[in-house]
Amino acid sequence: MTIVFFGTSEFAVESLIAIYKSEHQVLCVVTQPDSRRDRGHKVHFTPIKEKALEFGMTIYQTDNINSAQSLEYLNSLKADIFVVVSYGALLSNEVLSISRYKPINVHPSLLPKYRGAAPIQRTLMNGDNITGVTIMEMIEKLDAGDIISQRVLEINSYWNYGALSTKLSIEGGKLLLEALKLIEAGVDKRVPQDDTLQTYAKKIKNEEKYLNLSHEASDIINTIRGLTPKITPLLVLNNQYLGIVEAEVASLNVSEDFKNSVIGEVLKIDKKSGILVKCAIGAIWIKKIKPEGKKTMDFKDFLNGKKIHVGNILKSKEEN
Structure with a gap:
């Protein structure tokens, strides 16, 4: 034809x-x-x-x-x-x-x-x-x-x-x-x-790229999967945007293991698993990161060049 x-x-x-x-x-x-x-x-x-x-x-x-x-x-x-x-x-x-x-x-x-x-x-x-x-x-x-x-x-x-x-x-x-x-x-x-x-x-709106850690961990992971790599989902660390390119749901019992933590808090940094961050329900391991103005990198490379510590708070745009 x-x-x-x-x-x-x-x-x-x-x-x-x-x-x-x-x-x-x-x-x-x-x-x-x-x-x-x-x-x-x-x-x-x-x-x-x-x-x-x-x-x-x-x-x-x-x-x-x-x-x-x-x-x-x-x-x-x-x-x-x-x-x-x-x-x-x-x-x-x-x-x-x-x-x-x-x-x-x-x-x-x-x-x-x-x-x-x-x-x-x-x-x-x-x-x-x-x-x-x-x-x-x-x-x-x-x-x-x-x-x-x-x-x-x-x-x-x-x-x-x-x-x-x-x-x-x-x-x-x-x-x-x-x-x-x-x-x-x-x-x-x-x-x-x-x-x-x-x-x-419906068409993806620009504001949807700002991750909201006040949601369940699995929903946050689904948002990251749905946007990347065309759109980079963002969180805020120390007043700078941080692209979250890859992450996975943590299998830890956050409510028991980290009772006094708050939403967005860095709970743990593990050289094999990633950067553990608390969500409203559960937590996520951040695996790949895109710092503002830079290329995507493995979390290990990010840790070599940036100071991020247990207890730091990652925020959404709305909270910043």
């Missing part, structure tokens, strides 16, 4: 690679405009643009995919199908009506659970142990189209956002090719979503 591929983020790359290696033809890759960031305002391409350039594909970028100009261009391609993977903008009914077959989307959750912008992050932050990928027909309503196929994935308790996103991206690419084969043969079976079972994965 001839395909127009819509994608922007790193998650979409494996799907583009899968199509590139298949018998299908990519007529054009549609991605978000380049961005300028860093001190020198250097131009940054989207991950999908970088991969499309590597493959020698035609690229289309626009601030408004639903504009008259975009509609005219997309119509001119006469594509069999539009494939949308983490594109970053809603498509109008006019756009969704252009291709020969109805557009399809690769979504990193088991719909109707976790519709929305941050399904992978919310899956981990909520402590789920099962997730998956869905291929669905696209309609104007967000992530609400009929389901074509799904694949379940068990979540390893040590996976963070980066690891789970990679796994789902690879599975999504595989499932996408299977779905395209079914669609082309006319044997795909589409199942409407049960809207009564829908949940919404």
Whole structure:
């Protein structure tokens, strides 16, 4: 089939690679405009643009995919199908009506659970142990189209956002090719979503990166897993932000072993286990740290260069 591929983020790359290696033809890759960031305002391409350039594909970028100009261009391609993977903008009914077959989307959750912008992050932050990928027909309503196929994935308790996103991206690419084969043969079976079972994965807000030790230890670990490495969760030590990149729940009985301690207190420093910090319920071992303005390091390296002692208090932004 001839395909127009819509994608922007790193998650979409494996799907583009899968199509590139298949018998299908990519007529054009549609991605978000380049961005300028860093001190020198250097131009940054989207991950999908970088991969499309590597493959020698035609690229289309626009601030408004639903504009008259975009509609005219997309119509001119006469594509069999539009494939949308983490594109970053809603498509109008006019756009969704252009291709020969109805557009399809690769979504990193088991719909109707976790519709929305941050399904992978919310899956981990909520402590789920099962997730998956869905291929669905696209309609104007967000992530609400009929389901074509799904694949379940068990979540390893040590996976963070980066690891789970990679796994789902690879599975999504595989499932996408299977779905395209079914669609082309006319044997795909589409199942409407049960809207009564829908949940919404809202976009991660900036303030969510500030860890709150007034929560249960397992919830704090889930937040760290859900944000890293894309976003670095933060605590405050001696009026400086400290990135917490990796940690695990401590198996100690904190309420018995450290009766007089307070939330955020450094209870113990162990050269093998890490830095033990008290939470409202339980405690966490901090394993990897990103000091303000520096690279991520093992807690042992941090201890060599910083003075942190038993009895120091780590705080959230709100407490500082």
